[in-house]
Amino acid sequence: MKKMLLTLAATMVAAGSVWAENGKIDREYWESHSGGLNGVKKNIAEAKAPTGSDTLVAFEAVSWKDSKKKANFADKYGQRVFGFLIPEKSGEYIFWVAADDSAELMLSTDENPANAKRIAHTSTWTSPRQWTKKPSQKSAPVKLEAGKKYYIEAIMIEGGGGDNLAVAWAEKADDAKPQVIDGKFLSTAPKGTPSAYAKKK
Numbered sequence: 001m002k003k004m005l006l007t008l009a010a011t012m013v014a015a016g017s018v019w020a021e022n023g024k025i026d027r028e029y030w031e032s033h034s035g036g037l038n039g040v041k042k043n044i045a046e047a048k049a050p051t052g053s054d055t056l057v058a059f060e061a062v063s064w065k066d067s068k069k070k071a072n073f074a075d076k077y078g079q080r081v082f083g084f085l086i087p088e089k090s091g092e093y094i095f096w097v098a099a100d101d102s103a104e105l106m107l108s109t110d111e112n113p114a115n116a117k118r119i120a121h122t123s124t125w126t127s128p129r130q131w132t133k134k135p136s137q138k139s140a141p142v143k144l145e146a147g148k149k150y151y152i153e154a155i156m157i158e159g160g161g162g163d164n165l166a167v168a169w170a171e172k173a174d175d176a177k178p179q180v181i182d183g184k185f186l187s188t189a190p191k192g193t194p195s196a197y198a199k200k201k
């Protein structure tokens, strides 16, 4: 029994969040990446193990390591950030994605990743939180219900130089200002939840 518990504890440390955790969202990345966003989709479809993973406290995957606030994590990597979005208020929402070098954002109509559709993307790099470089970065209005779980996933790739990824939202309004999605509206998905890019069975 003791051995089993130790094994379980070791598995939990290695695997990160085994159960859903509120306030966070998961990130997985592949180093030495090539092949653009399609390469990330291929990694996911073929269940290629990521090089590393961590959890984020908001929908923003940057390191902010240096004092100049430059958003650089590494060169030549691909990543996905995924989990559940849980709105506190029902209404129509707009989403934005900003990234360097490129990214796309998938949102489901419920907690099932198989129902996710691409709602925003950028095929050219943007500065951190630069939401308006390309019209495609902004989604059409999406109706969401308070307290309901929606599977959400962004994939992104970086070649060289600066890198960043962030997803923002706002309630639909003429003067809607994008806010990076805070952890309080996010939850990790239970381990084993398939990606929105997983091979359809």
Ligand SMILES: [Ca+2]
Pocket (backbone or CB within 6 Å): 100, 101, 125, 158, 159, 160, 161, 162, 163
């Ligand atoms: Ca770059």
